[in-house]
Amino acid sequence: MDAEEAWAPEGERLSDASTAHADEAEFWEDWRDYFWSAVLSPLWTAFGALIAYAAARNAAQVDDWFGALLVGGLLIVGGGILTAGLSMPLWLGWDLGAVVVRCSREGITIKGDVHPWNTVRLLRLGYEYTEVGAANDLEGPGSIKKCHLEVCTDRETLRVTGEVWRNRAHELAEVVGRLAPEVPVEWASGLAFRPKGPPRAVRPSPKRVRGEAVALVGVSLVLSVLVCAAVSHWAPEMVTLG
Known part of the structure; x- marks a missing residue:
């Protein structure tokens, strides 16, 4: 699946408050991600x-x-x-509601640093397995999927891990396709990402x-x-x- 597959139908307005502005979109974690x-x-x-x-x-x-x-x-x-x-x-x-990624016409912002789109070579939505439980458990250690976003620039690869990508990966691909269609978006195989859900409310205050x-x-x-x-x-x- 690529960014084009996640675009909204032609003429459909983005009703999500975080993407309502055509030139900016913010992504944050809230209680919906940790229901x-x-x-x-x-x-x-x-x-x-x-x-x-x-x-x-x-x-x-x-x-x-x-x-x-x-x-x-x-x-x-x-x-x-x-x-x-x-x-x-x-x-x-104590940390929910903080913006983890902001997309705008200027570029993608991570931890306060703006990376212009012309320096971004690839966005990769993926996941990795993290072991939980003790190794000497009768059934062995379990594992959970942790989703992440990797931003590959000219100089480095940045990784932003969070449950927000499990729920809003399609929205991110849609936003990138709208703001920077020249930047490819790759998806990891598997069922780690949920379908695009209903509009998310305005970002809550800390x-x-x-x-x-x-x-x-x-x-x-x-x-x-x-x-x-x-x-x-x-x-x-x-x-x-x-």
């Missing part, structure tokens, strides 16, 4: 809280070393999961994104309390050891 992380964060937090609650609930009944080790291990595991669940939205939300991250942490804490209270009331055997 499942945002959804799973409260569930992950509640799961960790439940494990930690079970350990704390049974701490007073410990009367031997084995029980102490078991309760201590549960506290560490539950606390780790709880911390990871609460940290995830803060870690993501204050708004960080507020949403804090709100998601609050939702996670409330859900954790409700889950622990519900299990303690209706299924206490689930959090009772021995």
